[in-house]
Amino acid sequence: MAYLSRAKKDNVVYAELFFDPQCHKQRGVSFETMADGILAAVDDAYHELDIKCKLIPCFLRHLxxxxxxxxxxxxxxxxxxxPEERDKIIGIGLDSDEQDNPPSKFHGVFWKIRHASKSVVGDLHIVTHAGEEGPSNFISQALDVLRSERKDHGVQCLSDDKLVQRLREKRIPLTVCPLSNVKLGVFDTLKQHNLKRMLDLGLKERQHSLRRSSLLWWIHYAELSRSN
Structure with missing residues (x-):
């Protein structure tokens, strides 16, 4: 609820929130407890703040x-x-440390997700963090092996002209989080970020708000806009 209240101040009307259930499961918290708690906050935000929110639980790729x-x-x-909550959880994601953890490592579980009964899970989307610290071929793996529909980050795509052409022609969206890229050392400063070049090449991008409580940093679109 605190995040959604903050997002409301930036005039956000719709948000898709990632969360990492494996972190909490390691502490003995069931997925049901997590989902019920988060969805209660989502419902409160809708009624109190008029902001809509959907959830995307993610797998931790270092596990x-x-x-x-x-x-x-x-x-x-x-x-x-x-079943009444099915339309509130709209996808499954993959995040965490890319180093030595290619998308292909999770081929089996995403195959299972893609073949899960739609009468139970509905039309679940598959989204993946790829090509932030990892190489451009991780983006290709996410597309071809996991059948990911959206790439989160994807800034390494510019090292592969054929991949850029594919992303552009197929209108595959990238959600780019510049502050994450700077914090993880992908770029030294925001001014060095390749976002403008990606836009100039016609890639379909969205600037992305990310909060990592463990690192005590976050950015919102409005703050990023003011920094430029």
């Missing part, structure tokens, strides 16, 4: 695919037991 499979079983069970 094993077996761990992701186990998490997916809990998510699927939640869909079975709470």
């Amino acid at each position: 094993s695919e077996a761990s992701a499979m186990d998490m997916w079983s809990e998510i699927f069970k939640y869909f079975q037991q709470h």
Whole structure:
């Protein structure tokens, strides 16, 4: 609710929130408890702030695919037991450290997600963090192996002209988070960021708001706009 209240101040009317259920499962918190709590805040924000929000639980790529499979079983069970919440969880994502953790590592679990019964899970979208710290071929893997519909980050695509052409022609969206890229050392400063070049090349981009409480930093679109 605190994040959505802050987003409202920047005139956000719709948000898609990532969260990492495996972090909390390690502390003994069930997916049902997590989802119920977050969705209660989402409902409060809709009624009190007139802001709409959907959820995208993500797998942590530094953990094993077996761990992701186990998490997916809990998510699927939640869909079975709470069909009324199905339209509020709109996708499954993949995030965390790209180093030595290619998208192909999670081929099996995303195959299972893609083939899950639509009568239970609805039309779940697949989105992946790729091509921030990892190489451009991680973006291609996410497209071809996981069948990801949207790339979060994707700034490394400019090292591969054929990939840029594919992203442009297929209108595959990229959600770019410049402050994350600077904090992780992908770029030294915001002025060095390649966002403008990506836009000039006709890529379909959205600037993205990201908060990482463990690193105690965040950025909002309005703040990024004021920095330029």
